[in-house]
Amino acid sequence: MPAAPDPTVHPLDHLALRGRPEAAALIFKDRTLSYEALNRRLGQLAAWLAREVSEPGARVATWLPKSELACLMPLAAVRAGLVHVPVNPLLKRAQVAHILADSGARLLIANAGRVATLEPGDLAEAAALEESAVWAAAEGLAPLGPSEAAPDALAAILYTSGSTGRPKGVMLSHANLWLGAVSVAHYLGVGVDDRVLAVLPLAFDYGQNQLLSTWYAGGAVVPLDYLMARDVIKAVERHDITTIAAVPPLWLQLTELDWPEAVAAKLRRLTNSGGALTEPLVRALRARFPGARLFPMYGLTEAFRSTYLDPALVDAHPTSIGTAIPFAEVMVVADDGRVAGPNEEGELVHAGPLVAQGYWRDAERTAERFKPAPAFSRMGGMAVWSGDRVRRDEAGLLHFAGRRDAMIKTSGNRVSPQEVEDAAIATGLVAEAVALGIPDSSLGQAIHLVARAKGDAAAAEAALPAALARELPGFMVPRVIHWREDMPLSPNGKLDRTGLYLELSAAVAGG
Template identity: 65%
Template sequence: MELSDSPAPRAAPMIDGAQVRPIDHLLLRGDPERPALDGRSGTQSYAELEATLGRLAAWLAGFGLEKGARVASWVAKGPVAALMPLAAPRAGLVHVPVNPLLKHAQVAHILADSGASLLIGTASRLATLAPGDVPERCDLHREDDAACAMSGGEALAPSHAAPDELAAILYTSGSTGRPKGVMLSHANLWLGAVSVAEYLKLAAKDRTLCLLPFSFDYGQNQLFSTWFSGGCACPLDYLTPRDVVKAVDRWDITTLAGVPPLWVQLTELDWPADVAAKLRRLTNSGGALTRPLAAKLRALFARADLYPMYGLTEAFRSTYLPPALVDSHPDSMGSAIPHAEILVVRPDGSVAGDDEAGELVHCGPLVAKGYWRDPARTAERFRPAPAASRYGGMAVWSGDTVRRDARGLLYFVGRDDAMIKSAGNRISPTEVEEAAVAVEGIGEAVALGVRDDRLGQAVLLLLRGASPELKAQVEARLRQELPNFMQPREIVMLSEFPRNPNGKIDRVALAKEFAA
């Protein structure tokens, strides 16, 4: 075990024009005296957090696990959770973050599938595990033990990992079957931080409120892109949306990342004008912003730039829409982020023309290494890049249908497996949903295809928080805006929508309940 205060000098390799270092070198970029981590556990400077990281890595290395062994964490959102993505790779291990919202059976699947040798969890979470949930060769340790190790002792020096070495396995939410472990290399994680920090224009003065789970690639990148830019990350496990308002005020937050359901909740609150004015940057992924929701965000946070984004764990992030285009092109996904190449491809593999629908294919160094121990599903999603790709190699074929306009902006059409096929027509659920939420007072909408003996499938529209009066307004608007074949057979009002562990609407659960 190499113990040191500083890394041995080594030239960083260049990938796609950027220097790429092992992901555990991230904190070495920041000003040692500036704050790197803040929140309920106190403030640590970059120098202090780097030392803490080294001690946590040394503790992990002390278990004597073989290089590349998987280490899972199921912990509260604090210093241990924030540093595990760096500490495990520094110790030559692969980090497997587990969403704190998961239950014991889902955790058991992740432990077994990843072959985890170690699970670090809070005492209360570990106590929920049933006999048989933990693999025979997986040891359990409390989060308190890790926190204690971080408080003193020797530190492990920064690693010399190669860019393509495996650093993390992130499990998808399992919305389309059992969760899949997406394998991410040091280069995947490092270039993701480089890319986001660049297009968000993050700087050392920025302070990011980390609300999203660190088991979520979007959530983990909150840390990485902030630290790459020398800024301060503020993790928060919040109970109510009002906690977010208080945290923005208390910690002078400039940057906030969220998913549409969270933005809906936040826009329903009364924000003091001086608190809303602290925010300079809002980012959205995990689902498209509707026009009404984007307009509410722009009005409520008038001093903040709004960045709609699209991505998938297998390729991290694909596109973003610059804030200057949000008002003029509110329905656009934008264009490729730095270090990503996005192609719109016909079924024969050729590139689609302007305004022609095709499959979104993601190429370049942000493409993950495939699914952990799942060659069959890897072969379905990770396939050779189209001939037109400037990168070549393996690409992620997303399954999402998009179109590209003449200026290169992309527009989402729908997922092929989510399209509603009715009387020979292909209906995008997104188009029906956006028409519904354009009615003031409609919080969220989900359109599903349900069996119909005459049509094959009919449209069922679910609305959250709608009164009978609003339902009538939605029906009137849909008649006005959508063709006859897209009209819902039925509209159902619900007080709440089920959520998956990442806060997104659980469409699979709704489909099981209403579309069976």
Template identity: 65%
Template structure:
């Protein structure tokens, strides 16, 4: 089939930019904006509720730019915190609900959070030393109560470049790092996604992804900027998702490959499947067999494969019309993104020549919070050929661009493990393993898994008898998605000429 011409690169008209907390003002005040187990809200009602939550946050007197973390279940509080904190002049730090006390302690300390709002059960898991001395703890119920009455705060006058959020994402080494997102980053991301998905006020989005992810948070923003309604869901089983689609006439569902695998195994009534208009995927590639299953189950739905990185939100998407003919492609740049494939010297590659994907333009984040060295590694001046210029994200991912301008993923340069849409730091798993007495060394690798994309394989140098103790320790200290599928004991690890563990050799022997 003939490929459509690439969309023109979109310049940003400053007049279109708004503080992210203005997003609810875009919708029809009388239309439904949020619905779920905790009640329903029109756009007008949700805007009023947002004002009260922001007023409550402002009442703590934390000071402009102070960080406020949330570790809560999906619902009105979780949906409004990304807007309420910036409206109060604060910076929101969402915490993945699956994390455990050690990861939360790192995020609180690294961000310098002055306030943590969490569910009672989660706050009770925090031990001595997990919470910084100047960080207050408040239960989610306190925030929910404040939203029903109390002082209100009107729309902010934040500047486009003002910091609005810090989203923590794992790197290939060390602890998770906080990506700094401005009001403009969040606003333009919402407008871009709503635009290329063709969303409007009749759309109803099932929000099944965690709001701590940029992809999950954008479920809210892109729907609201289009005037549609969101339905937050903390699902227990894939069948819960199917029931929500049926009960609420869901039109839009965002997921990661493991969720699509599970949903494709269900027996979908034709009339329920027909309600979905679009399926969006990120956090890993869709396989050809999975695309075929989704096509058969949801013949009326458009499929949107997407590629992104938290440091620049979203980079590319593949138009639904090209999914069948080019199922392995990452597509082309989304609106407001300039995507380049460059050589090591920054020059543009030829067609089909592998190179590094570099993302330029206004979706590029402001760097890593309190981490100048790692910021300098990833955020560097744009290549000379860039139209936008300024700072760019050098992804570390190798891709190629064909003669039609479509991009194809070649490989990941770092050691990240990507499992079920989660970016996992091998170092974090290894540090937890060697904390067990008797474990001399540990290496975590990603191995191919048909359901997860990658599973974790943990190699340790230790007495085989302590494997159960290692497994038990990891279960107590790490979230479920970081748990190794297998733990293997080696007598020795291979070394490179510098005396370091030879990860390349281990990957070849155990993860190829």
């Protein structure tokens, strides 16, 4: 590991100045932006934003694929003194309407097809514009220069599902995003000769970091919205990709494909997020890409990344989540508040400058998750109490034990059970519903819905799958629906989620 990274915090939009002016910064199928062009284009976009949305700190949302504007907006918005709200392009009307209303977005930039799915009132206070119209107005403007924003100024709101209720907005500052970029670029060893294939959604914390950490290092980003896993192989070959960040389901698909040896050899590093790697998958990745360094990681949007495992330790400790990343203090806190001993399970608590500023306009949920660091913390201050259970072995490596809440993690996405249940009940076909994440070798967890019909049971059973597919993004649609005449209750009179989970898990395990 090289010397410790420089913790100096600059305004986030200075990242566009990190690379050599003539070097490639952003590579698309039909064109390449140099660092000089990147800075000019985002300056023009920032000038347009500042003209259109004059209120400092106003929120601007993007609901786009990995287009040029979507890639530049994280830096252009803050250069204009605004706050970026990226919306996952897989989300559908109901989720997008909630994000627009909750964030108070003044502007939504999306394509015409997505805007057409919205209903009257969904835009709340936002004006909707297409990307082509934005560029037509921005290209003739004099670029704005880099800002001098304070490190603690709000830069972005990233929406993530909670264990209950609708998505909540995590508030990220310039310092959060800047130091996250420095940290990841440092421990991955990204350099000016690297080309990073950006396959993760840009609305995710690590998806956005694909851009920021690469630009901090002076490398090039190749955005890819893939339809099939084989598209990744083609992109690696075409663009001489050295680095990929992906989630376990995609890694599983990629290991099952036939890679030309010369193409597989182009990859120098593989980084995982969005779910734990299993030992069989680790072995498959090491066999398929023997020349690449594999970086398993653990993180949460409220504190960006928390841990990574040194690739030199992966073969001996394939399921470990490693140790704290630079700028993070990661503690294992026993239930009685003391430091957990070796191999003693406790809650993972993250302190340090990567900790977010809380949830947007949600003091109650902020107070539940963001609390003062334990008395024994070295960094102190506000910490994220993750709710995740971990243990630290004798060698100091962390191992994931389980999640305290009921969150479902499927295909790298965090899904709120209540969102799925609310959608089922909103169809009018279901009286009661319980959504559960059942272990699945391909998805991590598959969403199972247990439901009691409202009215005609046969009609509900026939109509519900299509109704849910219309209202929910694909990754939130239940893979299996179990119909019950009566829902089981726990001793306290609530729906027996634990009993249903044990029953369905056993049934799936038993084949």
